Amino acid sequence: MIRDTIKAAQISAMKSGDKARLAAVRLILAKLKDKDIELRTASAVPDDDVLVVDVLQKMAKQRRESITLYLEGGRQELADIEQAELVVIEEFLPQQLGEDEVKAAIEAIKSELGATSMKDMGKVVAALKARHGSQLDMSKASGLVKAALS
Incomplete structure (x- = not known):
């Protein structure tokens, strides 16, 4: 399951001391927790991997849009932060079709x-x-x- 892979990545980032990666992984886990809470009252809950992929795709799309806006606004340092988060998010997504x-x-x-x-x-x-x-x-x-x- 993708969620287990993400939790393992969190532990690995903690042990290695990679603060940027740890922050990105924690952000992913927080979004997943928000989605879980949102779906508590839903009548039909999708498969867990489908749910995780959906959340990750939305997060990746948000990062791409933010990067574009930051670059247009001349804020390279913020674009670099978003790009680093995007790399971590895309790591957990299934292989994309060409x-x-x-x-x-x-x-x-x-x-x-x-x-x-x-x-x-x-x-x-x-x-x-x-x-x-x-x-x-x-x-x-x-x-x-x-x-x-x-």
């Missing part, structure tokens, strides 16, 4: 669903997310779907 692999998956889904126009974009994106959601960045993937259907 652009060519995503395009191949989109083409397979398009032919399977018979999708030909932009009206079918929702179906294609939904099928893509269901099959490969943990292995790709959906914001980039939706752009590739749009390009493939236009």
Whole structure:
């Protein structure tokens, strides 16, 4: 389980004295705890690995956006901190598909669903997310779907 790997990384960072890594891992664990508390009242709780991957993907997206904003604002030191956190977060995410692999998956889904126009974009994106959601960045993937259907 991914959560166990993250907890082991916390212990390892504590033992090695790597304060930056320890802070990033603790941040991940805090977000997971927040999500657990949020889901206490939910009727359907997803699989733990699915939950962890979802939280990690959101955190990675936030870091990428922050890095862009910090660089535009001329705050390189803050961008470097966010980049260091992003590296730690991405370490726990499943291996991401390359652009060519995503395009191949989109083409397979398009032919399977018979999708030909932009009206079918929702179906294609939904099928893509269901099959490969943990292995790709959906914001980039939706752009590739749009390009493939236009």
